[in-house]
Amino acid sequence: xxxxxxxxxxxxxxxxxxxxxxxxxxxxxxxxxxxxxxxxxxxxxxxxxxxxxxxxxxxxxxxxxxxxxxxxxxxxxxxxxxxxxxxxxxxxxxxxxxxxxxxxxxxxxxxxxxxxxxxxxxxxxxxxxxxxxxxxxxxxxxxxxxxxxxxxxxxxxxxxxxxxxxxxxxxxxxxxxxxxxxxxxxxxxxxxxxxxxxxxxxxxxxxxxxxxxxxxxxxxxxxxxxxxxxxxxxxxxxxxxxxxxxxxxxxxxxxxxxxxxxxxxxxxxxxxxxxxxxxxxxxxxxxxxxxxxxxxxxxxxxxxxxxxxxxxxxxxxxxxxxxxxxxxxxxxxxxxxxxxxxxxxxxxxxxxxxxxxxxxxxxxxxxxxxxxxxxxxxxxxxxxxxxxxxxxxxxxxxxxxxxxxxxxxxxxxxxxxxxx
Amino acid sequence: xxxxxxxxxxxxxxxxxxxxxxxxxxxxxxxxxxxxxxxxxxxxxxxxxxxxxxxxxxxxxxxxxxxxxxxxxxxxxxxxxxxxxxxxxxxxxxxxxxxxxxxxxxxxxxxxxxxxxxxxx
Numbered sequence: 001x002x003x004x005x006x007x008x009x010x011x012x013x014x015x016x017x018x019x020x021x022x023x024x025x026x027x028x029x030x031x032x033x034x035x036x037x038x039x040x041x042x043x044x045x046x047x048x049x050x051x052x053x054x055x056x057x058x059x060x061x062x063x064x065x066x067x068x069x070x071x072x073x074x075x076x077x078x079x080x081x082x083x084x085x086x087x088x089x090x091x092x093x094x095x096x097x098x099x100x101x102x103x104x105x106x107x108x109x110x111x112x113x114x115x116x117x118x119x120x121x122x123x124x125x126x127x128x129x130x131x132x133x134x135x136x137x138x139x140x141x142x143x144x145x146x147x148x149x150x151x152x153x154x155x156x157x158x159x160x161x162x163x164x165x166x167x168x169x170x171x172x173x174x175x176x177x178x179x180x181x182x183x184x185x186x187x188x189x190x191x192x193x194x195x196x197x198x199x200x201x202x203x204x205x206x207x208x209x210x211x212x213x214x215x216x217x218x219x220x221x222x223x224x225x226x227x228x229x230x231x232x233x234x235x236x237x238x239x240x241x242x243x244x245x246x247x248x249x250x251x252x253x254x255x256x257x258x259x260x261x262x263x264x265x266x267x268x269x270x271x272x273x274x275x276x277x278x279x280x281x282x283x284x285x286x287x288x289x290x291x292x293x294x295x296x297x298x299x300x301x302x303x304x305x306x307x308x309x310x311x312x313x314x315x316x317x318x319x320x321x322x323x324x325x326x327x328x329x330x331x332x333x334x335x336x337x338x339x340x341x342x343x344x345x346x347x348x349x350x351x352x353x354x355x356x357x358x359x360x361x362x363x364x365x366x367x368x369x370x371x372x373x374x375x376x377x378x379x380x381x382x383x384x385x386x387x388x389x390x391x392x393x394x395x396x397x398x399x400x401x402x403x404x405x406x407x408x409x410x411x412x413x414x415x416x417x418x419x420x
Numbered sequence: 421x422x423x424x425x426x427x428x429x430x431x432x433x434x435x436x437x438x439x440x441x442x443x444x445x446x447x448x449x450x451x452x453x454x455x456x457x458x459x460x461x462x463x464x465x466x467x468x469x470x471x472x473x474x475x476x477x478x479x480x481x482x483x484x485x486x487x488x489x490x491x492x493x494x495x496x497x498x499x500x501x502x503x504x505x506x507x508x509x510x511x512x513x514x515x516x517x518x519x520x521x522x523x524x525x526x527x528x529x530x531x532x533x534x535x536x537x538x539x540x541x
Contacts, residue, residue: 040482042536049487049535050473055430063473065487065536069517072537149475152484177474177503196426196433201470205496382432382453 001106006031006081007323008316009097009111011088011264014043016296017117018071019309020316021080024115027320033081033109035088035099041075042068043119044142045305047149050170052197056306067305083107091116091268093289112323113291115315116265116279120258120297128162128256132218137225141167141255145174154178156251160228161185162216165387166194166303168255173202175253182208183247186230188215188237191365193387195303216252217244225250258301268292275344276300283350284327285315293319300346300359303389307359314357328353334402339410341366343386350407352399359391360409370417374407378417425464427457436461469493472502473535476521481513482541488521492530502526513540 007029010021013036025032040046045053048064055061058070075082086101097109122140139147139155145167147153157180161168164187172182185203190213192199203210211230217239218229232243260278262270270279271288278299279287286293295315296308321327330351336358338345345360358373365385372378376398384390399407427434434457439447446465452458463469471493475485494502502525511521515538522532 046536049475049489051471051489061471063487063489063535066489066517069536149487150483150485152475152477177499179503197428200426200428205470 001108002104004033004107004109006033006109006111008032008113008115008319009095009109010034010115010117010316011091011097012036012043012117012119012296012298013038013041013082013084014117014119014296015045015068015071015305015308016119016298016312016315017041017043017115018068018075019312020115020117020293020295020319022071022074022078023313023316024113024320024323025078025080027317027324029113029320029323031081032078032320033083033111034075035083035086035097035109037085037087039085041072041082041084047142047146048170049149050174053305056304057309064305071309088264091264091292093269093292095291111291113293113319115312115319116270116287116292116294116298117296117312117315118261118264118298120260120301123254123257123259125254128254130216130219132220133222135219135221135223135225137221137250138219138252138254141171141253144251144253145171148174148178154180155253156180156225156249158183158249159251159253160216160230160247160249161253161255163187163255163257164189164192164194164199164210165255165257166198168253169194169198169202171253171255172208173206176206176208180251182206183249184209184211184230186211186214186216188213188233191385195388214243215239219252220246225252228252258297260298260301262298265292265294265298270294273300273344273348275338276346278346280348281346282330282333283347283354283356284318284322285311285347286318286322291319291322293322300344302359303387307389307391310357311359333405335406337406337408339408341369341384341411342409345409350399352402353396355393355395356399357391357393358409359389361386361389362411366411368414369411370414372410372412372417374402374409376401376407378412380414381411384411423465425461427452427460429454429456429460438465440465468496470496470499472499472506474503474506476506476509476511476532478515478538479510479512480540481515481538483538486511486513486515486521486538487535488532489535490525490528490530491533494526494528494530498526498528506532513538 045064045068053067231239295312
């Protein structure tokens, strides 16, 4: 078995892994390794051929492949090692990685620090419990995206899309441009889950109906999907009898959520947050296991890749410090908790010694509110909704004013904020 | 006439309200939070444009398709014609990101460019 010793091993060569590896190398880690199971770097960005990536980071509207290519080119200019078509089987809590590929067989990689950057996967029909037979023609939206944009197959001619998240909206446009008919996008929530720009450019531009507060309750067809039955739902998301209607289609795309891919983290014994389904991390992006860091969609599902890159750079640079034994132990540890109308906050714990960018999602949409971090800093938000992640940065100067051992992030009314 | 336009310049997605006169001129424009929103809404009312991103066939590449984009937005009404045109194209790998696949695409004054490197497979 081939054995390797590295300073920082990055698992996953998507946007998080690429940015983490570059930051680790810049941070002084001499031997940085990216382990990627695909035959090329770039991760899911390679199939996201639409534009709109990089507005914050590059002040340009790049396509997914273009965004990835910039990082891949940067990696190529360094001495960062890349192992492609290599599958990580196990990560130990002692930071040993077992991986396998068809060229070298088993690999044992000892790393001084590890960055988990495995990304996420799509929720499936099984997770939704849509009853009915199992005809061909039901795909997760990302699978259909891969077929169309990378492999060159159109999954069907007449489609219904369940879920108005960004991938669902993007696929509605993509299918339409490629000559298929998208009958409807069906969303269980009372509002579109994806970005407004995608509702405009992917649905309104092509006259595709968005059917809110409704879901697919049955699929029809034996060999191939022939139709789906949709129905309106009540507040508990239960179908309302009498509102059923059947839409003929040969394709159903499911765009119903993403789940961080944490089998490896679990195997290593990394503590997970039941809300994000990703690791619990501190302000250095370190998980509950010393020397194992996490970033990107494996940590929590992002909507903007720009934020993934930023978070990954943080993880990569602290991983390098850890590998070089330059990461100081925190004097104080403060738990971060989710208060009013906050679903989750990352990171889960802070030291108050370093600047922290908090990422969070709200539970429900609200207008004219204030995002408040522990009474230390607050910002006005005109409109918050669960599908749009919020972020706010606090400096150590501000953080150090905290008394007590928890920091609560809340959404409050402007009046309440004034009373802090 | 009142017209509502959702600004798509950034994720804030401002709801911009336009008051349109009899000659299709903009009388007032409100709801934008920055000047880019004003520029966008004006353009969206007078001559809406979209960037086209799609794929073209590629010979001898690691994938059968190459993702491409227009380097500038094109008139919204030209999207279908543009898709039919890209369906006729085939390029040879390897290709570098930014390579111009079609110059002055459909005489629109924009180029169709490769949006990634594609190695020979």
